[in-house]
Amino acid sequence: MKYLLLILILIPELTGCYTQKKATEQVEKANDKFPAIVAKLSRDKYPCTDLLKPDTTIIYEDSIILVEIECPDVPTEVIRVDTVNNVITRTVRVPVNMPVQVKYITKWYQDSAQMYLLTKDLEHAKFANTKLADENNSLSKKVARKSKENWIWRIIAIILAGWTVFRFWNKITTFKIKQI
Numbered sequence: 001m002k003y004l005l006l007i008l009i010l011i012p013e014l015t016g017c018y019t020q021k022k023a024t025e026q027v028e029k030a031n032d033k034f035p036a037i038v039a040k041l042s043r044d045k046y047p048c049t050d051l052l053k054p055d056t057t058i059i060y061e062d063s064i065i066l067v068e069i070e071c072p073d074v075p076t077e078v079i080r081v082d083t084v085n086n087v088i089t090r091t092v093r094v095p096v097n098m099p100v101q102v103k104y105i106t107k108w109y110q111d112s113a114q115m116y117l118l119t120k121d122l123e124h125a126k127f128a129n130t131k132l133a134d135e136n137n138s139l140s141k142k143v144a145r146k147s148k149e150n151w152i153w154r155i156i157a158i159i160l161a162g163w164t165v166f167r168f169w170n171k172i173t174t175f176k177i178k179q180i
Contacts, residue, residue, distance in 0.1 A: 035116070035120065036117060036120050039113040039116045039117050039120075040117065042113050043111060043113035043114060043117075
């Protein structure tokens with residue numbers, strides 16, 4: 001009977017309600033321990049929408065347009081005769097720069113989770129870079145030391161080889177006379 005009473009008391013304690021406070025605490029705990037995973041999940045589940053106003057850029061560009069302008073004293077002329085009014089009009093085509101308005105509309109938004117992930121990746125890359133630089137420096141020192149040791153061993157080998165050749169040469173070139 002005691003065990004049954006104990007089980008009946010513990011079951012409601014273990015199966016408590018999932019409240020906003022509990023959810024907040026769990027998300028904060030997950031964010032503290034695994035921020036990259038929380039950022040990825042939040043970005044995937046709640047993507048950004050176009051919340052900002054579109055960025056409109058207006059640029060004035062020059063455009064060459066051929067316009068007929070009345071020029072009375074121009075050597076290259078086209079003469080048109082109006083038979084009704086008996087008027088002679090002299091016009092010439094002249095290129096004129098006219099400003100033309102061009103609009104560029106750019107819609108953009110920024111995903112803060114993506115910025116956070118890129119910042120974390122940058123920090124990780126900087127840490128890996130410093131670690132590799134330290135490892136490179138230690139290996140460079142090790143190679144320099146080994147190179148110095150190799151030169152010492154080479155010098156010792158040359159001296160021993162020279163001494164052996166000298167002894168062998170002395171044995172070959174020395175005449176020994178036996179006394180009887």
